[in-house]
Amino acid sequence: MIGSGFGNIFKIPELKKRIIFTLALLVVYRVGVHVPVPGIDSVALAEIFARAKGTILGIFNMFSGGALERLSVFALGIMPYISASIILQLMTVVIPHLERLKKEGEQGRKKITQYTRYGTVILSIIQGFGISVGLERMGAVIEPGWSFRLMSVITLTAGTAFIMWLGEQITERGIGNGISLIIFAGIVARMPTAIGNTFRLVSTGAMGIFPIIILVVLMVAVVAAIIFVEQGQRRIPVQYAKRVVGRRMYGGQSTHLPLKINTSGVIPPIFASSIMMFPATISSFTTVPWIQDIVATLTPGNAVYELLFVGLIFFFCYFYTAVTFNPVDVADNMKRQGGYIPGIRPGKRTADYIDRVLTRITLGGALYVSAVCVLPSILITKFNVPFYFGGTALLIVVGVAIDTVAQMESHMLSRHYEGFLKKSGGKMKGRY
Secondary structure: OOOOOHHHHHHOHHHHHHHHHHHHHHHHHHHHHOOEOOOEOHHHHHHHHHHOOOOHHHHHHHHOOOHHHHOEOOOOOOHHHHHHHHHHHHHHHHOHHHHHHHOOOHHHHHHHHHHHHHHHHHHHHHHHHHHHHHHHHOOOEOOOOHHHHHHHHHHHHHHHHHHHHHHHHHHHHOOOOHHHHHHHHHHHOOHHHHHHHHHHHHHHOOOOHHHHHHHHHHHHHHHHHHHHHHOOEEEEEEEEOOEEEOOEEEOOOEEEEEEEOOOOOOHHHHHHHHHHHHHHHHHOOOOOHHHHHHHHHOOOOOHHHHHHHHHHHHHHHHHHHHHHOOHHHHHHHHHHOOEEOOOOOOOHHHHHHHHHHHHHHHHHHHHHHHHHHHHHHHHHHHHOOOOOOOHHHHHHHHHHHHHHHHHHHHHHHHHHHHHHHHHOOOHHHHHO
């Protein structure tokens, strides 16, 4: 079958060049993760992160690929860019100018990208200053003062801007989405350590072979389930009416409107995790008794924590879906193009129908995301699994892998199609 064999990947010069370019830039990113910011006491920093497990710092450290716990030049990671992108997406709902830009096509997209870059730099400056001041107060800086703060802000902001540039270069000249692949590389880079720790526990007798086999089978089943759901769609049939323009007849074809089961992606668990980790983060800076009591209640594995976590995931699934997908706009576009859903009147009735279907499938998506995100706590607290499996990290890894493989296949298919046209010797052109 054409394009189905990945053994042909490196036989296509353009695809081979793109893959090598992507891998080279990811290597540059991983090298930068190990370059520390000057003036940091590495021993004191390691102690801080040993105490910060289960706080919001742990989430940021995961997305930075371990750069934050080393306070490298890439310590802020790509999170300022993601935050700026999300803020701009939310602002398009309330700011008419941004909404107009969103509808202007390529030029509007470029303008929004420019605003995202400015927002990334501003957030990087704020976060870099906050980190430098916080490290000074926690005694992780060799020579505190404004010189260290300014140097840290400039270094961390430049590091984030460089990562943003790497991501854009990968998207344009490589394969896959650059920003997503950078996050993917940071998460996957921590897997060898987890595997090594597991083998160490098996060799010392702390874990048996049979539990490991069951765990591997469970991991494969969970990954397969994520792939199945991430590719799942609810297809609403759409019929386009026939219309005559001049002497030609257009339309009349049947198609469908695909609605993803998990429309909101990984945004809900990221937001929910950040909110749930806030009390633990605050408690690391204070010893107030009532705050410590709240933190003791809101710990992963606790029933109250898991219920609140699932509730927040449900809220953000519906909220982010409502922000990013507007049934009224979809219905209006269908009506302008002569399209309609069989049995549903165009206009408001169509918008209401799409909204009703979207609400129902979002419920399934929220249940799926909640199950994947609660899985790590169950494995760690109930089955003493020595590493973190599941949650936002697994959703990102599987989602990015699916997207990258799909882009590789599309390149291979287009290459074979182009070769087919060349082999025709130009005979096909004579028909037109």
